[in-house]
Amino acid sequence: MKNSTTLIFGRHPVLDAINAGKTVQKVIMQQGFRGPLEKEIRTICKEQGIPLQLLPKERVEYLVSGNHQGVIAYLSPIEFQQLENILPFIYEQSQVPLFLLLDGVTDVRNFGAIARTAEVMGAHAIVVPRKKSAQINADAIKTSAGALMKIPVCREASIIATVEVLQQSGVQVFASDLYANDTITKMDFTGPTALVIGAEDRGVSPSILQVVDKTFIIPQYGETDSLNVSVATGMMLYEVIRQRL
Numbered sequence: 001m002k003n004s005t006t007l008i009f010g011r012h013p014v015l016d017a018i019n020a021g022k023t024v025q026k027v028i029m030q031q032g033f034r035g036p037l038e039k040e041i042r043t044i045c046k047e048q049g050i051p052l053q054l055l056p057k058e059r060v061e062y063l064v065s066g067n068h069q070g071v072i073a074y075l076s077p078i079e080f081q082q083l084e085n086i087l088p089f090i091y092e093q094s095q096v097p098l099f100l101l102l103d104g105v106t107d108v109r110n111f112g113a114i115a116r117t118a119e120v121m122g123a124h125a126i127v128v129p130r131k132k133s134a135q136i137n138a139d140a141i142k143t144s145a146g147a148l149m150k151i152p153v154c155r156e157a158s159i160i161a162t163v164e165v166l167q168q169s170g171v172q173v174f175a176s177d178l179y180a181n182d183t184i185t186k187m188d189f190t191g192p193t194a195l196v197i198g199a200e201d202r203g204v205s206p207s208i209l210q211v212v213d214k215t216f217i218i219p220q221y222g223e224t225d226s227l228n229v230s231v232a233t234g235m236m237l238y239e240v241i242r243q244r245l
Helices: 011-019 036-048 057-063 083-092 108-120 138-143 159-168 229-244
Strands: 007-009 024-030 052-055 071-075 098-103 125-129 153-156 172-176 193-198 214-216
Touching (some): 007 011, 011 024, 011 036, 036 052, 098 108, 108 125
Parallel strands (some): 024 052, 125 153
């Protein structure tokens, strides 16, 4: 069984884990699985916002060699937090909010490296979408040097909706964009701030770029037109801390 520390399988074990309040990152269901339990699993995943993915039989059997009964669940080693609970607490402590919103970062090691830098630089939380996000597994925690066990991670249904919630709470939302007119040094990060971090291959989604408050570009002089996402995140966070200090 691949990644045995984060996988459970079988129809009833998966349902029992969800009903027991375990933090389930994702449920995988074999294509063609039908019946009352299939409907129950679909319903509970929808109600609790757990991503559900359908895979062909051969892919499911690659993940699990045992009697999986067509259902697998990835358990998270951390407990996801609620952004709506974190934000008021930050203001109550007279701190200036700093959030990272990850828009489609799917590489586990990039995710871990981002978390490590975010924790060191004093970010209050990382927000990830329910779909198209890196799994939080042993590799991610190892790459983060344990930071994922310290910094709150929030899983939200929509990054766009999260942007709007933050804006309504007085947080300015910024995003890096290769086509932006201003450089990062012209941004004002001294107030409540959220940085949107784009996917490894395509950057920040156009739909999100339309709703953020400001976009910027990190100055570049070489011929390569992009930076590794975790490296770029480190540069952004350094500029935030530099201004605040």
